[in-house]
Amino acid sequence: MNILGLSAFYHDSAACLVRDGKIIAAAQEERFTRKKHDAAFPKNAVEYCLREGGVTLAQVDCVAFYEKPFLKFDRILHSYLAYAPRGLKTFLMAIPLWIRERIWMKTFIQSELAGFTGKIYFPEHHESHAASAFFPSPYPEAAFLTVDGVGEWTTTSYGAGRGNQIEMLGELHFPHSLGLLYSAFTYFTGFRVNSGEYKLMGLAPYGEPKYVDVILRELIDLKEDGSFRLNMKYFNYGVGLTMTSAAFNKLFGRPPRKPESKLTQHDMDLARSIQDVTEEIMFRMAKHVRKETGLKKLVLAGGVALNCVANGKILREGIFDNIWIQPAAGDAGGALGAALFAWHQVLGHERQADGVHDSQRGSYLGPEFSRDEIHAYLTKNNIPFTELSDAELPEKIADLIHAEKVIGWFYGRMEFGPRALGGRSIIGDAQSPKMQEVMNLKIKFRESFRPFAPSVLREKCVEWFELREESPYMLLVAPVAKSRQRAMTDAEQKKFGLEKLLAIRSTIPAVTHVDSTG
Secondary structure, eight states: OOOEEEEEESSSSSEEEEEEEEEEEEEEEEHOOOOTOOOSSSHHHHHHHHHHOOGGGGGGEEEESSSOHHHHHHHHHHHHHHHHTTHHHHHHHHHHHOOOHHGGGHHHHHHHTOOOSSSSOOOOOHHHHHHHHHTTSOOOEEEEEEEEOSSEEEEEEEEEEEEEEEEEEEEETTTTHHHHHHHHHHHHHTTTHHHHTHHHHHHGGGSSSSTTHHHIIEEEOOOTSSEEEEEEEGBBTTTSSSSSSSSHHHHHHHHHOOSSSSOOOOHHHHHHHHHHHHHHHHHHHHHHHHHOOOSEEEESGGGGOOOOOHHHHHHHSSSSSSEOOOOOOHHHHHHHHHHHHHIIIIIIIOOOOSSSSOOSGGGSSSSSOOOHHHHHHHHHHTTTOOOOOOTHHHHHHHHHHHOOOOOOEEOOOSSSSOOOOOSSEEEOOOOOOTTHHHOOOOOOOSOOOOOOOOOGGGGHHHHHHHOSOOOOTOOOOOOOOOBBOOOOOOHHHHGGGGGGGGGGGSSSSSGGOTTTBO
């Protein structure tokens, strides 16, 4: 039985193919169109998944779309009515599109998938997230926690997964959203919403938590169980074209930073403050979920689950024995979750989980290219190359890394999700004190404050990092082992802001962030 999973029209559109419960292929539309966070219907991703699976649309038994369009339209309509007459401009922009296309999603999908004649299922957005977290996980049973901006109405959910079923036990609803709170600070510090949140997370260790009390006093009413309400006078995302309001500007003493302008200590302190608040909220939520479910293992999904610093804190606090996080935790993973939800929850098929191995297949679920295909492409485009045998390759690459060269690594299947896991990666010597600057400024043309992620053999991990759980999908932050850290001088400890970049903190400086983590 072939099930096609789809996510589309908000950001990170994607498609996946599940056959008899096994993940055959999954990819984001952006990987084919080269438009970052492409939200269009994933036509190219669908074509790839069908090609990889060796099937036509006529052989697809059912399609699962990652959310309920009518329920989402209900939320949008109620939001505009609640804020009226504010938001008229965005109302007039959004409603025609919904009435013309998105509310009639079943008909639209059928028109886009010519030849498909099967059923179409519409799980809720957070059901898709939960399914993407639990069903591919190694665990026969586990608690789940899904946290993002917003689906239809839900912004956070938790529950329990057992066997081939997930059960929702609690939800928070729009406009009270941890994802949107974090995105509001992303916007205010000059980064792009829905794509710059990881920059804010990387910037946080350069700042001080000066505004934590202000956030907890003015912006959010946080309860002991992790539930909360936002003070909406400070936010404009309900119906506006911006994330924050004039009251937010007044509270923090300035307007939003203009993109690409110079970062200030104020921006860094804001980043640190909202990161600390996010970690505290996630920590409280996790404690509550453990108490309510009684389960010892946790699975995570939703865009906020990409906050690997918060994930690392939950793990280190020992609330759960084990944690597994969906590698494509954002909306792209919703396509995968919807397909698995249809297979297990709707159609009732059994699920096998051995407690050790997940079924995500390393998240290497995208396209790959043979040696002959690569050879033909290079020849056709007159690109000079040297061909190495598989036996020659490791030594050659090792020599180049040792010589402090930067390697563009293209091998095997493409990763599904936002992390470069070795299929499509830039690699260099972690021991080189200049490697981070070379990669940031000369190769990736990105902000100098951004850290690079370490890659280490599984059996050597404990020698280099204080990490008691495997992190195969680069979704946990952990301190560099004390034995690898370098004692800082008094002068170095007094540095603040981006000056912290200049200090060597460990024997692997290229992957050691300014808070001595990786």
